[in-house]
Amino acid sequence: MLYAIVAEDVPDSLPKRVAARPAHLDRMRELVSAGRVVLAGPCPAIDAADPGPAGMSGSLIVAEFESLEAATEWIHADPYVTQGVFARVTVKPFVQVLP
Numbered sequence: 001m002l003y004a005i006v007a008e009d010v011p012d013s014l015p016k017r018v019a020a021r022p023a024h025l026d027r028m029r030e031l032v033s034a035g036r037v038v039l040a041g042p043c044p045a046i047d048a049a050d051p052g053p054a055g056m057s058g059s060l061i062v063a064e065f066e067s068l069e070a071a072t073e074w075i076h077a078d079p080y081v082t083q084g085v086f087a088r089v090t091v092k093p094f095v096q097v098l099p
Contacts, residue, residue: 001064001065001067001093001094002038002062002063002064002093002094002095002096003062003063003064003065003068003071003091003092003093003094004060004061004062004090004091004092004093004094005059005060005061005062005063005071005075005089005090005091006058006059006060006089006090006091006092007058007059007060007061007075007080007081007086007088007089007090008057008058008086008087008088008089009045009055009056009057009058009059009085009086009087010084010085010086010087011087012055013055013056013085014053014055014056016083016084016085017042017055017056017080017085019083020079020080020082020083020085023079024078024079024080027078027079028040028061031063036063036064036065037061037062037063037064038062038063038064038096039060039061039062040059040060040061040062040063041059041060042056042058042059043056043057043058043059043060044056044057045057058086059080059086061075062094062096068091068093071091072091075089075091076089
């Protein structure tokens with residue numbers, strides 16, 4: 001089943017994001033290689049594709065997992081969680097209707 005992982009960053013998360021990003025992307029690439037990612041990416045803190053020093057306000061991942069528990073365990077082991085980038089993470093079952 002698909003799960004939506006919605007994460008909100010801590011204030012001024014940019015330095016933490018930069019430090020944790022390589023390890024986070026390695027984990028994401030594993031999911032992509034397994035064909036489990038529908039979409040994933042950050043949410044800019046301002047209305048711009050490149051927010052510069054404003055950084056990001058959070059992230060969205062929609063991916064396939066065996067269960068809600070598996071999705072929750074996966075994100076809680078992610079460097080963005082373990083290294084303090086995310087202040088809050090919500091994991092919900094997701095049903096893709098479009099496209």
